[in-house]
Amino acid sequence: MDEHIYPREAELHQAIDDEVAPGVAYPAELVEVREKAKAEGLWNLFLPDDEYGAGLNNWQYAFLCEEMGRSPLVAPMAFNSAAPDTGNMEILLEHGSDDQKARYLQPLVDGDIRSCFSMTEPETAGSDPTGLAATARLDGGEWVINGHKWFTSGAVGADFAIAMVNTEESDNPYANASMIIVPVDAPGFNLVRSVSVMGHDKGPGHCEILYEDCRVPEENLLGHRGAGFLIAQDRLGPGRIHHCMRAIGTAERALEMMCLRAADREAFGGPLADKQFVQDFIAKSRMEIDQARLLSLNAAWLMDTVGKRAARQQISMIKVVAANMVMDVLDRALQVHGSLGMSDDTPLAAMWRYSRMLKLADGPDEVHKMVIARREVGRFLKKRAATEEKAA
Ligand SMILES: Cc1cc2nc3c(=O)[nH]c(=O)nc-3n(C[C@H](O)[C@H](O)[C@H](O)COP(=O)(O)OP(=O)(O)OC[C@H]3O[C@@H](n4cnc5c(N)ncnc54)[C@H](O)[C@@H]3O)c2cc1C
Structure with a gap:
């Protein structure tokens, strides 16, 4: 980071904005940095699989992910550890x-291409994907996809999308969607x-995609028919926690910048x-970052020891905490x-624009808080029922 990222951060960011285009996954300057990272084995650090990835567990990766989050728009790409490729590689x-x-x-895995993930639609509520409208029907050994998506991040310069679309018509709304490459x-x-996002539409982008009788071979179905929600959960678990760890790195860098600026700038x-208002900013930030880091490490440790499903509550909790902490x-x-x-x-404005998405992407805060509360109520109801059963 000190040698290859920070000194060229602005330049690399600009190159991503200017040069990424259909058919161009990464700008030449970044490819150079990526080759160095790959040669040093600083590659696919997020992937716990030994064969394809670095073989680190979530807890071990947390510390590296935080470092990369200090330069969230450049470093994750430099180490082939950027969303949405990370989630796509996992699934x-x-x-x-x-x-x-x-x-x-x-x-x-080799870093030759990029990809994107296409679930959210402008006409249906992304926070409740049981309402997805896009469909795929089999015709002559091919899926024929029709649908309107947007905020498909990274579509510019990507080689493929993984699209979440309805392939089934059962009574179970969680068993109708599938993922198709x-x-x-x-x-x-x-x-x-x-789509222009807070005045920015350059680089890999957040794209609007129209699937119009889009045909792909039947074997492009990922997993089995109707498994879209299950796969989405597999994708979102580690993905959410990676976002949080990066957010902690972003906040840590912002705090460092805040302290140095406050020390150098004289007024009154x-x-x-030395001003108490500013000291309050600094002290609160220090405390909130450390709280978020510990919560994040706890969620990572639970994912590693009891599994992604059992760690769902902690993943939701850190998702809300980290998203709000980094913005504050x-x-x-x-x-x-x-x-x-x-x-x-300074990188602060770009980091602010980038980080704001965390309160929405991978589930808005309100939806995570809803499920956190439901699980808590359920837990205490279960406890009471068990006590009553014992007493009876
Ligand atoms: C920068 C960025 C990048 C993104 N990248 C991708 C991507 O790569 N691929 C992709 O498929 N999607 C992506 N998304 C989309 C993101 O996942 C959705 O925005 C998110 O799921 C919310 O869906 P929506 O925008 O349709 O909001 P809606 O579902 O319309 O929700 C709007 C608001 O309603 C409120 N709300 C919803 N449900 C409840 C509830 N139960 N209780 C209280 N309030 C509630 C929340 O405040 C929520 O923010 C991205 C979004 C952003 C901003």
Whole structure:
């Protein structure tokens, strides 16, 4: 990070914005850095599998993920550990056929291509994907996909999308969706636009995609028919915690910048660092970051020791805590930098724009809080029922 990322961070970020285009997954300058990272084995650090990845568990990866999160728009890509490729590699590894692994997983693992994940739709509520409208029907050995998606992050320059679409019509809304691998050159895959997000539409983008009678071979189904929700859960568990660990790194860097700026900037007869309001910003940030880190490490440890399903509550909890913590810390850092903080002369503004998505992506805060509360109520009801049964 010190040698290859921070000194060139702004330049690499600009190159990603300027050069990523259909058919261009990474800008040349970044490819150079990526080759160095790969040569040093700093590659696919998120993937616990020994054969395809670095073989680290979630807890071990947490510390590296935090380091990468200090430069969230550049470093994860430099180490081939950026979303949404990370989640796609995980589900291809877990659910892909041998052919899918050879054709789609291996080039992602090697860093030759990028991919995207296409679930959210403009016309239906992404927070409740049982309402998805996109469909795929089998016709002559091919899936014919129709649907309207948006916020398919990274579609510009990607080789393929994994699309979540309805293939079944059962009474169980959680058993109707499937995941299908769609190469971006499949007939009927139309990248409409990169949606402008807070004034930014460059680079890999957050894209609107129209699937119009889009045809892919039947064997592009990932896992089995109707397994979309199960696979989505597998994807989102580690993905959520990776976002949180990166957010902690982002906040840690913002705090460092806030402290240094406060120490150097003089106003009203002394450095900002001596003003109590600013000290409150710094102290609160320190405490909140450390709380979030411990919660995040606890969730990672539970995932490693009792499994992703059993750690669901802790994953939801850290998802909400980290998303809010990073925004609060960034906001304070920005404030202490004054107008400089809002400029693009420091990475703070870009980190703020990037991090804001965390309160929405992979489930909005409100939905996570809803399930956290439901599980807590359920837990205490179960406990009471057990006590009453014992007494009877
Ligand atoms: C930068 C960014 C990148 C993204 N990348 C991807 C991607 O790569 N692929 C992809 O498929 N999607 C992606 N998304 C989409 C993201 O997953 C969705 O925005 C999210 O699931 C919410 O869906 P929605 O936007 O349709 O909001 P809606 O479902 O319309 O929800 C809007 C709001 O309603 C409120 N709400 C919803 N349910 C409840 C409830 N039960 N109780 C109280 N309030 C509630 C919440 O405040 C929520 O934010 C991305 C989003 C962003 C912002």
